[in-house]
Amino acid sequence: MDPPIGFWQITPSTEFRTGGPTKQSLTSHVGPTMLAMFVSAHYSGDDLVPKFRNGEHWKKVFGPVFMYLNSSFYPGDYKLLWDDANVQMQTEVESWPYSFPVSDDFQKSEQRGCVSGRLLVRDRYLDHEDICASSAYIGLALPGEAGSWQRECKGYQFWTKADEKGCFFISNARTGDYNLYAWCPGFIGDYMFDVTLTITPGDVIDLGELVYEPPRDGPTLWEIGIPDRSAKEFYVPDPNPLYINKLYVNHPDKFRQYGLWERYAELYPDNDLIYTVGVSDYTKDWFFAQVTRKGENNTFLPTTWQIKFKLDEVNKNGIYKLRVVVAMSALAEMQVRFNELTVSQPRFSTGLIGKDNAIARHGIHGLYWLFNIDVKSDWLVEGENTIYITQPKCTSPFQGIMYDYIRMEGPPKEDV
Numbered sequence: 001m002d003p004p005i006g007f008w009q010i011t012p013s014t015e016f017r018t019g020g021p022t023k024q025s026l027t028s029h030v031g032p033t034m035l036a037m038f039v040s041a042h043y044s045g046d047d048l049v050p051k052f053r054n055g056e057h058w059k060k061v062f063g064p065v066f067m068y069l070n071s072s073f074y075p076g077d078y079k080l081l082w083d084d085a086n087v088q089m090q091t092e093v094e095s096w097p098y099s100f101p102v103s104d105d106f107q108k109s110e111q112r113g114c115v116s117g118r119l120l121v122r123d124r125y126l127d128h129e130d131i132c133a134s135s136a137y138i139g140l141a142l143p144g145e146a147g148s149w150q151r152e153c154k155g156y157q158f159w160t161k162a163d164e165k166g167c168f169f170i171s172n173a174r175t176g177d178y179n180l181y182a183w184c185p186g187f188i189g190d191y192m193f194d195v196t197l198t199i200t201p202g203d204v205i206d207l208g209e210l211v212y213e214p215p216r217d218g219p220t221l222w223e224i225g226i227p228d229r230s231a232k233e234f235y236v237p238d239p240n241p242l243y244i245n246k247l248y249v250n251h252p253d254k255f256r257q258y259g260l261w262e263r264y265a266e267l268y269p270d271n272d273l274i275y276t277v278g279v280s281d282y283t284k285d286w287f288f289a290q291v292t293r294k295g296e297n298n299t300f301l302p303t304t305w306q307i308k309f310k311l312d313e314v315n316k317n318g319i320y321k322l323r324v325v326v327a328m329s330a331l332a333e334m335q336v337r338f339n340e341l342t343v344s345q346p347r348f349s350t351g352l353i354g355k356d357n358a359i360a361r362h363g364i365h366g367l368y369w370l371f372n373i374d375v376k377s378d379w380l381v382e383g384e385n386t387i388y389i390t391q392p393k394c395t396s397p398f399q400g401i402m403y404d405y406i407r408m409e410g411p412p413k414e415d416v
Helices: 078-094 260-267
Strands: 005-010 066-071 113-121 137-141 158-161 167-173 176-183 197-199 204-212 220-225 274-276 303-311 320-332 335-338 353-355 369-375 383-391 400-409
Touching: 005 078, 066 078, 113 197, 137 167, 158 167, 176 204, 220 303, 320 383
Parallel strands: 113 204, 274 303
Antiparallel strands: 005 066, 113 167, 137 158, 137 176, 176 197, 220 400, 303 383, 320 353, 320 369, 320 400, 335 383
């Protein structure tokens, strides 16, 4: 502090990290804690633990990571150190891949390749023209299935963000075989280019225009939230004053506070959450996580949330679709019922899913899950309808689900 000294960790490339651009690693730490972590199961669970069997050969280069120290002669001028570190960060990013590592396993710039193109989104229920995939995350990862990159932990990944026109350029990709993956804020689901790309030294591969058609069967009847792979837009309560972390007071990341799960029962002491479409506001009326409720003798109770909505008429000849996008699950189950809470068997169940543990570790998302539920017309009624979403697993205060986005679609229209 006197004189001010800065100690900074600069990671110029995340190519060696696991789980892609959405992966979190112990971000519950606050204060003077610095972590250079390359492989982690936090906020994801066992899926992100590399597994090796039957004499499998594997090697990978982690880093280098740059440690930067700076200082100032002016006491209290900490922003000067921060600004200087950001300038140094940009210098390191532009210097990647470094030329000084002598290992043959660390590929230099001339040994790598590039991929470019433009991504468009096609959703005829939103626009008759293709939409530019502005700010889409586009990356190369080991061959797999759409979305498999978030559970991939052995290979290298190379990601970039598309510009406002959907154009992208991925530079300095290591040689090897990859699939091109993408996801776009504002749209659900995952895109994957259906041809395996082989990167060789000096390659500049132009894929031209690519089109992603996100899951869609019919027009939107109603929606809750924003499809951004996070529960951040929902209601995050103020923390218990006994546990408050002053670093995150008046901070946009309100979720980085201890004990927020206990606030649910305080806000809903007698009944669980009820959300009425067209009346409720998800920024105020949708709790950021469907958690358990504390009972007597240190036990915990399941919770059932309700979504109420009106239908002027029900199309008896069509199938409706409920799309539930989950941003995090921690040893939880999602059961869905329509207009009948007392029936023993739900219309849909995920089964036990997720070990993300973001509730306990002050996160706002973990792994991404998309569930598409066919809704038969005879499950619905003209007038007021209720969807019941039950999370029945309740042996811990940290079991629960964070939702990203929920959308009800009507039956398909012939003219779209």
